[in-house]
Amino acid sequence: MGRSRGGLMTKIHAVVDADDRQISLELTAGQAHDNRMAEPMLQDMRQGAILLADRAYDTNALRDLAKEKRAWANIPAKRNRKASFPFSAWVYRQRNLIERFFNKLKQFRGIATRYDKDPRNFLAAIKLAATRIWIRSFESTP
Template identity: 45%
Template structure:
């Protein structure tokens, strides 16, 4: 599901992901679009891809935001029926979560 999601998102110079996204098909798709994959290689890969650790450390900020969003029960359980309402709640909760910290 990563490729359909990324195809509608705005292009970025880097894609930061975890080991679950270490697939050759995704890496080739990103390379075709001149997007640098900052994804650590899985332990089963014989020749690991190089990893820019300085950029990969920025993933921590995103992970902490998701952890704070999980504290909002309505977002964690997705009570809203419509995607637009859910997106509005996520935006509101993310704003408040970052503001309060």
């Protein structure tokens, strides 16, 4: 999809819920910045949600979107930011849910090694794997 010095690269963008199940998945070129997909993917954010993201997502536009949706953006401020924002380190620890989701996703060999050259096929494979992860989350519940 995208080309860099290392070859063809693709970024997977995901929004997950509190049970580390995917809400939405998208692909972009590897050299594209993460913020490009953040706003379109968060348009369906519910009122009162908590948005957890890393420093790369610290933009005024994303914070304004969260305020518009009446959600709390718990994003650490970039080091060059002049303004300060409310931030809870304890709540931020829950961001490991997205890391756990990607770890589960990478357990699928076809996703980890990216056999598909066509981005649509690769996204379809990611969505199938994510669906299996979603179904597995209900297997262990009583």
